[in-house]
Amino acid sequence: MTQVTLETHNKIAAITSDFKGKDIISLDQFSAEDLQTLFAVTGKMKQLVLNHESSQLLAGYMVSLLFFEPSSRTFGSFASAVKRLGGQTLDIQNPEIVTSTSKGESFEDTIRVFEAYSDVIVLRHRTSGAAKQAAKAAQFVPVINAGDGTNEHPTQTLLDLYTLYEQFGRLDSLNGLLVGDAYNSRTIHSLIRGLSLFPNNTLYLLSPVQLRLTRGDFARLSTQGVKLIEISSEKDIPRECHFWYWTRVQQERFASPDEYHSAVQNSLIVTPHLLHDYAKQDMILMDPLPRVGTIDPAVDGDERAVYLKSQIRNGLYTRMALLALILGKV
Amino acid sequence: MTQVTLETHNKIAAITSDFKGKDIISLDQFSAEDLQTLFAVTGKMKQLVLNHESSQLLAGYMVSLLFFEPSSRTFGSFASAVKRLGGQTLDIQNPEIVTSTSKGESFEDTIRVFEAYSDVIVLRHRTSGAAKQAAKAAQFVPVINAGDGTNEHPTQTLLDLYTLYEQFGRLDSLNGLLVGDAYNSRTIHSLIRGLSLFPNNTLYLLSPVQLRLTRGDFARLSTQGVKLIEISSEKDIPRECHFWYWTRVQQERFASPDEYHSAVQNSLIVTPHLLHDYAKQDMILMDPLPRVGTIDPAVDGDERAVYLKSQIRNGLYTRMALLALILGKV
Amino acid sequence: MTQVTLETHNKIAAITSDFKGKDIISLDQFSAEDLQTLFAVTGKMKQLVLNHESSQLLAGYMVSLLFFEPSSRTFGSFASAVKRLGGQTLDIQNPEIVTSTSKGESFEDTIRVFEAYSDVIVLRHRTSGAAKQAAKAAQFVPVINAGDGTNEHPTQTLLDLYTLYEQFGRLDSLNGLLVGDAYNSRTIHSLIRGLSLFPNNTLYLLSPVQLRLTRGDFARLSTQGVKLIEISSEKDIPRECHFWYWTRVQQERFASPDEYHSAVQNSLIVTPHLLHDYAKQDMILMDPLPRVGTIDPAVDGDERAVYLKSQIRNGLYTRMALLALILGKV
Numbered sequence: 001m002t003q004v005t006l007e008t009h010n011k012i013a014a015i016t017s018d019f020k021g022k023d024i025i026s027l028d029q030f031s032a033e034d035l036q037t038l039f040a041v042t043g044k045m046k047q048l049v050l051n052h053e054s055s056q057l058l059a060g061y062m063v064s065l066l067f068f069e070p071s072s073r074t075f076g077s078f079a080s081a082v083k084r085l086g087g088q089t090l091d092i093q094n095p096e097i098v099t100s101t102s103k104g105e106s107f108e109d110t111i112r113v114f115e116a117y118s119d120v121i122v123l124r125h126r127t128s129g130a131a132k133q134a135a136k137a138a139q140f141v142p143v144i145n146a147g148d149g150t151n152e153h154p155t156q157t158l159l160d161l162y163t164l165y166e167q168f169g170r171l172d173s174l175n176g177l178l179v180g181d182a183y184n185s186r187t188i189h190s191l192i193r194g195l196s197l198f199p200n201n202t203l204y205l206l207s208p209v210q211l212r213l214t215r216g217d218f219a220r221l222s223t224q225g226v227k228l229i230e231i232s233s234e235k236d237i238p239r240e241c242h243f244w245y246w247t248r249v250q251q252e253r254f255a256s257p258d259e260y261h262s263a264v265q266n267s268l269i270v271t272p273h274l275l276h277d278y279a280k281q282d283m284i285l286m287d288p289l290p291r292v293g294t295i296d297p298a299v300d301g302d303e304r305a306v307y308l309k310s311q312i313r314n315g316l317y318t319r320m321a322l323l324a325l326i327l328g329k330v
Numbered sequence: 331m332t333q334v335t336l337e338t339h340n341k342i343a344a345i346t347s348d349f350k351g352k353d354i355i356s357l358d359q360f361s362a363e364d365l366q367t368l369f370a371v372t373g374k375m376k377q378l379v380l381n382h383e384s385s386q387l388l389a390g391y392m393v394s395l396l397f398f399e400p401s402s403r404t405f406g407s408f409a410s411a412v413k414r415l416g417g418q419t420l421d422i423q424n425p426e427i428v429t430s431t432s433k434g435e436s437f438e439d440t441i442r443v444f445e446a447y448s449d450v451i452v453l454r455h456r457t458s459g460a461a462k463q464a465a466k467a468a469q470f471v472p473v474i475n476a477g478d479g480t481n482e483h484p485t486q487t488l489l490d491l492y493t494l495y496e497q498f499g500r501l502d503s504l505n506g507l508l509v510g511d512a513y514n515s516r517t518i519h520s521l522i523r524g525l526s527l528f529p530n531n532t533l534y535l536l537s538p539v540q541l542r543l544t545r546g547d548f549a550r551l552s553t554q555g556v557k558l559i560e561i562s563s564e565k566d567i568p569r570e571c572h573f574w575y576w577t578r579v580q581q582e583r584f585a586s587p588d589e590y591h592s593a594v595q596n597s598l599i600v601t602p603h604l605l606h607d608y609a610k611q612d613m614i615l616m617d618p619l620p621r622v623g624t625i626d627p628a629v630d631g632d633e634r635a636v637y638l639k640s641q642i643r644n645g646l647y648t649r650m651a652l653l654a655l656i657l658g659k660v
Numbered sequence: 661m662t663q664v665t666l667e668t669h670n671k672i673a674a675i676t677s678d679f680k681g682k683d684i685i686s687l688d689q690f691s692a693e694d695l696q697t698l699f700a701v702t703g704k705m706k707q708l709v710l711n712h713e714s715s716q717l718l719a720g721y722m723v724s725l726l727f728f729e730p731s732s733r734t735f736g737s738f739a740s741a742v743k744r745l746g747g748q749t750l751d752i753q754n755p756e757i758v759t760s761t762s763k764g765e766s767f768e769d770t771i772r773v774f775e776a777y778s779d780v781i782v783l784r785h786r787t788s789g790a791a792k793q794a795a796k797a798a799q800f801v802p803v804i805n806a807g808d809g810t811n812e813h814p815t816q817t818l819l820d821l822y823t824l825y826e827q828f829g830r831l832d833s834l835n836g837l838l839v840g841d842a843y844n845s846r847t848i849h850s851l852i853r854g855l856s857l858f859p860n861n862t863l864y865l866l867s868p869v870q871l872r873l874t875r876g877d878f879a880r881l882s883t884q885g886v887k888l889i890e891i892s893s894e895k896d897i898p899r900e901c902h903f904w905y906w907t908r909v910q911q912e913r914f915a916s917p918d919e920y921h922s923a924v925q926n927s928l929i930v931t932p933h934l935l936h937d938y939a940k941q942d943m944i945l946m947d948p949l950p951r952v953g954t955i956d957p958a959v960d961g962d963e964r965a966v967y968l969k970s971q972i973r974n975g976l977y978t979r980m981a982l983l984a985l986i987l988g989k990v
Binding site: 383405 | 716722768770772773774777
């Protein structure tokens with residue numbers, strides 16, 4: 001049994017240039033070099049899809065998609081990623097209803113059952129920490145965190161970082177604007193940590209008062225290598241931002257509808273007017289989606305609006321690359 | 331953006347011998363020649379399935395099956411059609427629960443997300459007009475209407491027409507009997523329009539009084555090239571009909587259970603006796619299914635009963651042909 | 661029609677060395693020779709999976725997985741089995757909601773619709789006898805019973821028997837301990853019948869008083885070739901058992917929560933202590949899962965505990981073998 005425990009430990013460890021067999025639970029596992037490796041493969045995956053090449057890279061491999069909470073984008077992009085590479089998926093959506101957990105089976109047993117049928121487990125779960133718990137339960141196959149509660153959603157941040165990398169050819173010396181629920185948003189927290197791996201980045205934070213970073217988070221994230229600057233009005237948005245990253249205010253985070261509506265009323269929405277007044281020409285406008293109260297559809301036609309174009313597509317390419325690397329196929 | 335708008339316009343346009351990249355929203359897009367093209371390919375697809383050939387025609391292609399309302403037959407035949415041709419599907423059933431629409435995402439954004447992950451979108455929706463709305467939202471991939479409310483279900487009519495074509499070698503000079511809910515049934519309306527593309531067809535309509543075509547619909551459809559004759563009793567069924575097409579009375583169309591039951595009580599059911607008395611030997615008996623209060627199972631063994639045999643199977647072959655044509659693979 | 665009826669009869673008949681085209685409804689269809697055939701193929705399937713060979717044995721074949729009740733393990737292992745062999749699946753989970761049965765379609769019609777789209781139907785259903793009913797409705801493709809109510813779940817027993825066969829190299833001259841709900845458990849009943857095909861087996865039964873075999877079942881099963889011995893306490897467990905087979909007490913079988921809790925309180929749980937005191941070293945501990953109140957997770961690390969290891973994996977290999985045999989591919 002000692003061997004298995006050791007292996008499990010190694011699975012969740014830092015990647016350090018070796019993706020094969022690793023669990024992907026947290027962005028903290030990635031170094032700047034690991035991201036470079038991933039992005040090089042991602043570029044190849046993009047070409048493969050655009051050329052409609054029929055890849056058999058994952059032929060004979062089975063990926064369980066265990067989605068304990070609904071997520072159309074993440075489910076769709078993982079399913080598409082596996083199949084575009086010739087692999088197969090075992091799709092379980094809302095497995096709390098469908099699986100034996102309704103009969104009282106433990107979460108660990110469910111994970112081990114699907115481990116027996118597949119080569120990778122992709123897990124989406126409402127509970128923070130569920131991905132790590134699954135990675136510990138799975139003894140032989142890697143687990144990918146596709147979002148566990150308010151904790152982490154590393155592949156979202158990987159695609160966000162790739163979108164910046166593809167646009168600017170680098171991940172250092174960038175100025176960005178992060179807007180929305182900095183208090184709760186796992187995507188904002190993770191993006192800050194991802195950009196902290198590279199020198200000379202500055203991030204401006206604009207949130208309703210009640211949704212700002214806590215002083216503790218602000219201090220902690222500031223020490224990681226990125227310069228954080230809080231601003232309090234659209235008038236403070238600096239012209240030199242390379243990207244804007246908008247996030248929605250999530251109703252489920254609030255104790256009462258009143259508190260939610262108060263936060264929403266104080267939220268900034270991207271309009272053509274706002275872009276015209278505060279954005280430079282070669283910046284990009286990003287949103288992790290779903291877009292609810294964040295960006296006016298009138299902006300969609302602007303070529304700087306990448307959220308429904310390259311950003312969403314990069315989710316497919318990045319996940320293809322990650323799967324191929326974890327399975328040792330590139 | 332102009333280019334995209336133009337492209338979108340062209341996508342929903344008449345097919346005029348060029349299926350590639352077209353949305354399939356309405357039967358009105360098809361000319362008699364387009365149907366001939368489709369049916370020639372359909373015949374080849376039938377042979378492919380019967381021979382268990384392992385086709386790779388759609389290898390490397392992904393088809394999103396977005397079913398916002400349940401439909402076992404249509405879902406099953408589209409999924410089977412894609413996979414029989416070596417393609418892959420992205421299956422979302424009941425996506426109103428599963429997807430981000432539950433978080434407030436717009437329908438257009440959901441469509442554009444799945445557009446990013448796939449090469450074709452097949453949409454089933456409760457709302458009339460949803461397919462056209464989706465086709466406008468999707469800028470790069472074709473959308474196939476798999477039934478949008480009471481509006482249209484063009485692939486159902488295509489398989490109905492193919493079933494007639496395969497049986498009689500032509501779609502002109504046919505006499506047919508259409509029974510059931512002529513007032514609401516999209517399949518009856520579409521079948522009339524499809525047969526209007528060919529000369530010398532006569533259709534007899536037999537419905538409970540409250541479920542007859544409106545005078546407006548009757549007049550409009552009569553001008554399209556087919557001869558419509560309403561009859562009021564089984565005794566009026568002419569012996570020379572080439573086909574009978576039975577449709578169920580749909581409870582969900584009625585304001586009250588009483589009105590529904592009154593309509594059902596006045597509905598005609600096919601029995602061996604009715605077939606014996608009014609049908610000729612080389613006719614066929616069709617039903618778009620599900621069969622609820624339309625045909626006595628005692629009829630199933632009759633060789634004229636094609637609804638659970640060639641008619642249902644033709645749904646698979648027709649959809650295989652349509653997908654291959656839209657993707658430019660034949 | 662006579663021909664169809666005859667064919668249907670043959671489909672559900674005894675296998676007698678010819679799996680091709682047969683329905684798999686009951687363990688009673690299998691002879692000892694049939695099991696040997698199946699297990700020889702199962703061993704090959706295991707090697708294929710372990711070597712990540714990309715098989716195309718079922719290329720061009722479609723398997724409908726109609727799961728009218730949830731079952732993560734059985735669904736997952738059948739889906740994985742089909743896809744590991746290069747086949748495709750048509751997945752319908754909870755079809756009572758999804759399919760036309762919600763519109764009033766008969767069960768037989770639903771089966772015949774999916775028959776038209778696929779080459780095999782795998783059916784899971786809450787109702788005893790549903791699999792046989794489906795096999796009668798399906799005229800052209802085989803039906804596999806993936807569990808029908810309290811009636812049968814033959815592939816579960818096939819994997820259980822294979823697990824014993826793989827461990828001991830034989831299915832005769834074994835001593836086993838069966839624990840739990842002998843009154844209701846279809847897996848216990850079927851395992852007894854399966855082991856009755858081979859000489860010189862002895863099975864010890866240990867259940868709470870209210871969950872023992874009925875006198876009728878005890879007498880009937882005793883005449884089939886296996887020696888049955890009821891014991892009443894852990895102290896009676898003989899040291900020489902080759903295997904222990906634990907089953908949970910299923911709440912849904914009891915009229916009231918009180919009766920259920922009374923039965924559970926009198927149930928025996930496997931602990932490291934129990935294994936130490938009563939099990940020999942080269943025995944195996946089995947559980948059909950889900951594990952609810954049957955085995956202490958502290959036992960999982962014991963190498964005799966196969967339930968989450970070889971036993972669950974054998975479910976995949978056995979079903980691969982069965983599908984390949986039924987489709988005449990081996």
